Amino acid sequence: MxxxxxxxxxxxxxxxxxxxxxxxxxxxxxxxxxxxxxxxxxxxxxxxxxxxxxxxxxxxxxxxxxxxxxxxxxxxxxxxxxxxxxxxxxxxxxxxxxxxxxxxxxxxxxxxxxxCGGCIPWIHELERTGRIDNITSFRGIMNGTTNYILSDMTASGADFSAALKEAQKLGYAEADPSDDIDGNDAAYKCCISAFSAFHKAVDPEQVPRFGIRHLAAKDIANAQADGRVIKLIGRGCLDYGRLSVYVMPVMLKGDDPMSLVSSNLNRFELSCRTLGTASFGGQGAGSLPTAHAVVQDILSISDSGIPRTWETSDNHIETVRGTYYVSGKDLSGFESVSAQCHDGWLLTREMSLQELTALMQERQDVFVCEVSR
CATH class of the missing domain: 3.40.50.720 (NAD(P)-binding Rossmann-like Domain)
Structure with missing residues (x-):
């Protein structure tokens, strides 16, 4: 090709x-x-x-x-x-x-x-889901620049101008960030998403967008006081044939998965009757993440696709290393791997999963949990 x-x-x-x-x-x-x-x-x-x-x-x-x-x-x-x-x-x-x-x-x-979404296979999933069921709505954190700014302001209490300058310094924001902070970029992605999800073309000039240009630190603080997080959300909904698409900052509840998306990451969600809500997240921009999606499209067009071979393999758990929490009434046998020992539980030193598995061979009476780094 x-x-x-x-x-x-x-x-x-x-x-x-x-x-x-x-x-x-x-x-x-x-x-x-x-x-x-x-x-x-x-x-x-x-x-x-x-x-x-x-x-x-x-x-x-x-x-x-x-x-x-x-x-x-x-x-x-x-x-x-x-x-x-x-x-x-x-x-x-x-x-x-x-x-x-x-x-x-x-x-x-x-x-x-x-x-839409850099390396996130968002368009593919909209089309794939639509083969089986009618998508009723979608929403997403569709712009990494604004999500970085909002995350920085939320975490540090910085004002908007300082967070924007930091985003520009890191290469997340353009010298002229207007399309990002005014919601235009997210509006374009909403139009493309609506076309793929609902098979309807909407004029981007008809999409209301409320950006974050005039956001202040006090607005972030007011949201936090109520246990909420501000995110710039693009939405699309098809209700009895009537399409609505818009972009707006939203004060999300703290337990909303969207509220946990940090830095310059993107997250998209779609909803339909048979699937419920499905979510997709990852890097929404950048040279290689976006190029990855471009090349995926090229491979989809190619008749040959990706040449593949399969082979059997051993499971090399000796290469997996971690620290583990072990809890139980009798922790005998774990003394040699213990880094911290307490009444009824211990933390191991860093060890291989193979070593842990060997210790657990005859033990069905303890709880084991990896401690994330």
């Missing part, structure tokens, strides 16, 4: 790194860049149509960002009989229906897993 790559920034470079290093059956033959002087690679070109009109290229992968010319390029690729993969959430939010219709008309695949 031959790939034409449009864009070689953070995500595009991750795509070439994964493909060049792991998949000899897939070849990135051409890469669209802005300037040939930056790096020296014979695959580089500044002419997009050299890629789009090349009959040897099977899949065009768009990692440019922005609405135009990305939309025109992806549409042209599909019209020219090529499959298309894109990570471009803003473009998709505005043109997903047109591109999906074009792909269907030309019997090509349009895949966009990387547009």
């Amino acid at each position: 031959k790939i034409g790559l449009l864009g070689h920034g953070v995500v595009g470079k991750g795509v070439t790194e994964i493909i060049d290093g792991h998949f000899p059956e897939i070849t990135v033959t051409s890469i669209l860049v802005k300037d040939l002087s930056e790096e020296n690679d014979p695959r580089y070109t500044t002419d997009a149509y050299q890629i789009l009109n090349d009959p040897q290229i099977d899949v065009v992968v768009e990692c440019m960002g922005g609405i135009e010319p990305a939309y025109t390029y992806v549409r042209t690729a599909l019209e020219n009989g090529k499959h298309a993969v894109t990570s471009n959430k803003k473009m998709l939010a505005h043109h997903l229906k047109e591109l999906a219709d074009t792909a269907e008309a030309h019997h090509r695949s349009l895949r966009f897993e990387a547009s």
Whole structure:
């Protein structure tokens, strides 16, 4: 399979790194860049149509960002009989229906897993769930930048400007963070999620979004005083055929799993009758996590998929090491591994799971629990 790559920034470079290093059956033959002087690679070109009109290229992968010319390029690729993969959430939010219709008309695949949630297989799970049941709603922490800011403010009491500067310093926030902190990024992902979950295209300009630009430390403190945590949540619901999609900060209860999502992580949830609520979490951005999703889409298009072999294996529990809590009326036999001994319980020194298993062979009267690091 031959790939034409449009864009070689953070995500595009991750795509070439994964493909060049792991998949000899897939070849990135051409890469669209802005300037040939930056790096020296014979695959580089500044002419997009050299890629789009090349009959040897099977899949065009768009990692440019922005609405135009990305939309025109992806549409042209599909019209020219090529499959298309894109990570471009803003473009998709505005043109997903047109591109999906074009792909269907030309019997090509349009895949966009990387547009929502980085490496989290969110779009795949929406489509997979929808094969069996009607999804009734979804919600999610869809933007890692704002989640980092909110987590920092909650943990340290920092004000918004200080948390934003720290996020920028760590590379989690752009120099101009407007799309993130004003809720636009999450709104785009809500539109794409609604299309995949409900098969309905909603104009992103009609999606209300209330961001966190004007959040203050006192707002975080007020939520904490009530046992709550503020998170920026994107939601979609289909109620008797009526679609509602919006983005808003929410004061979540402390026992809500969403309230525990920290740093720049993302979490998505879907709900339906037969499945109940299912959750998916992980890195929502970054070069390799997002590129991972792009390459997964490429492999899904490929007829060959991933070559696989299976073999039997021993279980090497001697390589697993930990510290363990042991409780029981009779702890004889554990003296040699004890680091702290108390009345009726002890903590072991660091030891292998194999060693612990050997000690437990004849013991059915004690409780054992690993102590997390």
